[in-house]
Amino acid sequence: xxxxxxxxxxxxxxxxxxxxxxxxxxxxxxxxxxxxxxxxxxxxxxxxxxxxxxxxxxxxxxxxxxxxxxxxxxxxxxxxxxxxxxxxxxxxxxxxxxxxxxxxxxxxxxxxx
Amino acid sequence: xxxxxxxxxxxxxxxxxxxxxxxxxxxxxxxxxxxxxxxxxxxxxxxxxxxxxxxxxxxxxxxxxxxxxxxxxxxxxxxxxxxxxxxxxxxxxxxxxxxxxxxxxxxxxxxxx
Numbered sequence: 001x002x003x004x005x006x007x008x009x010x011x012x013x014x015x016x017x018x019x020x021x022x023x024x025x026x027x028x029x030x031x032x033x034x035x036x037x038x039x040x041x042x043x044x045x046x047x048x049x050x051x052x053x054x055x056x057x058x059x060x061x062x063x064x065x066x067x068x069x070x071x072x073x074x075x076x077x078x079x080x081x082x083x084x085x086x087x088x089x090x091x092x093x094x095x096x097x098x099x100x101x102x103x104x105x106x107x108x109x110x111x112x113x
Numbered sequence: 114x115x116x117x118x119x120x121x122x123x124x125x126x127x128x129x130x131x132x133x134x135x136x137x138x139x140x141x142x143x144x145x146x147x148x149x150x151x152x153x154x155x156x157x158x159x160x161x162x163x164x165x166x167x168x169x170x171x172x173x174x175x176x177x178x179x180x181x182x183x184x185x186x187x188x189x190x191x192x193x194x195x196x197x198x199x200x201x202x203x204x205x206x207x208x209x210x211x212x213x214x215x216x217x218x219x220x221x222x223x224x225x226x
Contacts, residue, residue, distance in 0.1 A: 033214060042117075042203060043156075052129035088155060092212075100146045100171065100205075101215055105155040 005104050006089055012110040019076040021107040023089030024069075032065055033101065037086045046074075046087075049095070076109075084111045085100045096113050115139050119204050119218035126194045126225045129205050134189040136204030144185040144207045146215070147179060148172075149200040156203065162187055194225045 007022045025032070031050045035043040049056045049065045049072065056063045062075040076083055086108045090101035120135045138147065143164050148156040158171030160179040168179045176198060178190045187206075193197060201222050205215040 002212075031212070035117050035217075036121075040220075042217035042219045043215075044217070048214060090156075099164075100158045102158070103148075103156040103157075105153060 002027075006087070006107040008106045010110070011104070012112060013079060015081055016077055017079055017084050019079050019083070019109055019111075021074045021087055021109070023072045023074070023104055025072075025089070025091050025104075026070065027091075027104075028094040029067070032063075032072050033090045033092070034061075034063060035088045035090060036071075037088065037106070039085070045108065061075060076087050079109075079111045081113050083109060083113050085109060114125070117204055117206055117216050117218040119202075119221050121135050121221060122219065123222050125225065126191075128169070128194060128196060128225060130194050131190070131192050132223075133191075134202055134204075134223075136187045136189070136206075136218060138185055138204075138206040138216070140185075140206060140216065141184070142206035142208045142216070143184075145181065146205045146207075147187065147189045148203045148205065149173065150203060150220075159189065159202075169186065185213070194223075196225045199225045201224060205210070 005024050020026045024113045033048045037043045047058045049063050060077045065072045088106045090103045117138045123170045146161045147159040150156045157173050162181040164167050165184040180188045203220050204218040207215040
């Protein structure tokens, strides 16, 4: 079953604005990862945050994790047209993750020029 | 750097036909995965492998078989294709048990008519 649920399902903003996407999950995790998927392409890893971390930054990306609420957020600052894509959160369960990532359904982000 | 390569990229099958999807990775990763992506469903794990000669079932294994005879290759087979198997299939690999990012291929778009 799906582990993560992203919110919103779709988001349209103007170039230069910040975009925030949320992810909720159900079970104990080892880490949570965010991926980007451009239309018709494979998924590309953006950032990983471990269960003992609360916030992580990478360039224009900021991820937070609240394990007590089983939720995470991805903030993209100063958005660009090239950020238009679908964004997925994925969790690795606390058992070690040999059985792979469990993905949410994604947020489709559109950056209006 | 090739990374993860999937073959073929597109395929149309008739109901009842069989086919094999090939995934090859050149990063010497132990862990390999097959996912399917359907509209509104995110990615769901079909089968995975934790090393050469091993395979295990994921969330949606019915109708699929896999083999990992060589470390660098992970094959996904459909013995008797059904329209419900129309989907985009993604292969992924990772070096460690969920501790790091996964690397994805570009996908195989399969249509069963």
